[in-house]
Amino acid sequence: MKLLNVDTLDEAREKLLSAASGKSPAAEKVSLKESFGRILARDVRSEDNIPGFRKSTVDGYAVRAADTQGAGDSIPVFLKVVETVAMGEAPEKKIEPGQAAYVPTGGMLPEGADAMVMIEYCEKFDENSIAVYDSVSPGRNMVAAGEDVSAGQVIMEKGTRITAREAGVLASSGVHMPEVFAPWKVSIISTGDELVAADVKPEPGQVRDINTYSLLAATAGKGFETVSTAVIKDEENLLEKAVEEAFKTSDVVLVSGGSSQGDKDHTARVIDRLSHGGVFTHGIALKPGKPTILGYDGESQTILAGLPGHPAAALMVFELLIGWLHRKLTGQKEPLSVPAVITENVPAAGGRTTCQMVKLEKEPGGTYSARPLHGKSALMTTLTRADGYTMIGVNREGINEGDTVEVILF
């Protein structure tokens, strides 16, 4: 078998990161409502203390804690109520010894007070005073100014994805226009004489185009923006035109199909020509995913990837290389992995890193078992039944039934 000089997965990643190291996505300020799902482009510091004032966590009376010493179930202390503090307003009076002020949950403590007594432990005594049946220590039932976040503190790091929790904290800190990475613009080109659209009934020998849809969904899932898709016959001049066109508008051009070692392999030639000799990886020692071409055009700062034609392999290479690179350049965390006990032996592919799809099952003790999903490389459904995959290193002979493996979740 003709073996090209393929890279290991790590070599390919190293070359890709080194070539595209200047390719960090641009940053842009967007409104908080538009920022959901986006990635922070820089550390965010709080403008203010949060809370900005000493805040009650209960409905009750703001007091000087010292005044309540000795109070209990049957021994009240009596305090004069000098004010009722309204929500959203600053108190007008200072609490002197022997005084108290009503403050609702979330309301602001008056100066002089240093604790709250819950209303359940207070009783109206007369028009202007209360009996307090609880002794509190300073700081009780309240939050200090800046206790949640102090002004200037980094509240969120670059690379954080903005979900509901982050949106809330950004809002509370007054960050109403967070700076996020602009989405990468991606073009998807599927090549193959056998391809028909998803809404066409294939003739014998034809198959429906899968990669356009699965890569569209995959790029959307990463927050990328797909600027163009094209399905073309497997001819070098058509491919060259399509890639040239995609270059103009894209940060990343994905070409799927046509990068096998068959007699129609022009993807490498086209990518190399258009990237001014920028192809650095001709095949990766990866199963699935061997026929992968990677290149970078420094002039236009465009990443070019020739993905395998097989849909499962194309998705896996997209995730392991393009998704990985984006995480590196934007400072995102790697996807979560969970330990699981493999239920049967899995041989490694000699000399290649193997991505073994697995289905997770919860075991009685709460741990997971991972059942390897087998199937010839043409089987797409294997992928939808999988919950994740485990990587078997290039130098390992395989994994044995009962081994604990790391399953990276889809």
Place this chain on the structure above:
Amino acid sequence: MKLLNVDTLDEAREKLLSAASGKSPAAEKVSLKESFGRILARDVRSEDNIPGFRKSTVDGYAVRAADTQGAGDSIPVFLKVVETVAMGEAPEKKIEPGQAAYVPTGGMLPEGADAMVMIEYCEKFDENSIAVYDSVSPGRNMVAAGEDVSAGQVIMEKGTRITAREAGVLASSGVHMPEVFAPWKVSIISTGDELVAADVKPEPGQVRDINTYSLLAATAGKGFETVSTAVIKDEENLLEKAVEEAFKTSDVVLVSGGSSQGDKDHTARVIDRLSHGGVFTHGIALKPGKPTILGYDGESQTILAGLPGHPAAALMVFELLIGWLHRKLTGQKEPLSVPAVITENVPAAGGRTTCQMVKLEKEPGGTYSARPLHGKSALMTTLTRADGYTMIGVNREGINEGDTVEVILF
């Protein structure tokens, strides 16, 4: 302390599901490109066999396997090449004994052939024939018609979220207009005299509105559509107007704030009035999340939830009740949980289910430890540092350092 007759989390869920059992979201057909992230509203069956024909998985020659018996490294068999099959086309000739046809990877096998020999094991012998140095068994290097999916087979179940992998399988099966659940329409109302917008500098006593943003992001994350938001003063007539307005356009109305037992509790009254007496839960034995009101208006089929004012509690109740209900009604799987060893004792809140936020750390053996994140209930940042939470049942006294707990991931 005045204790209302609160529900356990399970009781509240049971009542909610029972009240809203007819509230399954409507289904709609959308194009495959619009379907990403959506939930399938019914099981999907494949129209066709996949692949639709016997497909080669290699570049090579289609043969009758029996013809290659005895062939090996130094002992070729000779076959007559009768055709070169092009990608996307049906072969024209049938393979008779002693014959072969060239078929590229993904190409269709001719009738008569029952295996593929890789091109690496073949040598051109003369103009019309090849020498084959490999003996193959039937079915070798090919995929049978329907081997991936057979026509009529359920390829994806109701409740499946369409990600890249599902999009690919739907495309391959010709499902170009999948039937998905229409998004729930949600209105978000935040109440509080102390609230100012995220782009306003709060005066003493004021705080920025958090819940509008965190709930907007949370509903977006679930694929719901927010049709309106409103921030209003904590007055019963304003709330009534806002909820009445929201009713007209919403499947779900979320009111945050105002459902504590303080002196401004009109949320329950307003919800009960507008839902024609439909409030069934006045408080949940849940920490955080106690001051929660749940109601359902059967006439307009509207779910009404009075969420706690505290942002972390509001998000948690949204997830545990509204998110849970949506998963139940649409057939989605529950979120993944991972086992982790807790690093310190966590006392339970007496008589309440406790949601303890935790931060996961990877231990050397690949397992996770879970560090409980403490903080007064007013601290929002606790939530952003958390990777998930673990539930401590209402009847448990707490969890002990070293216990293995299930962490539900955010």
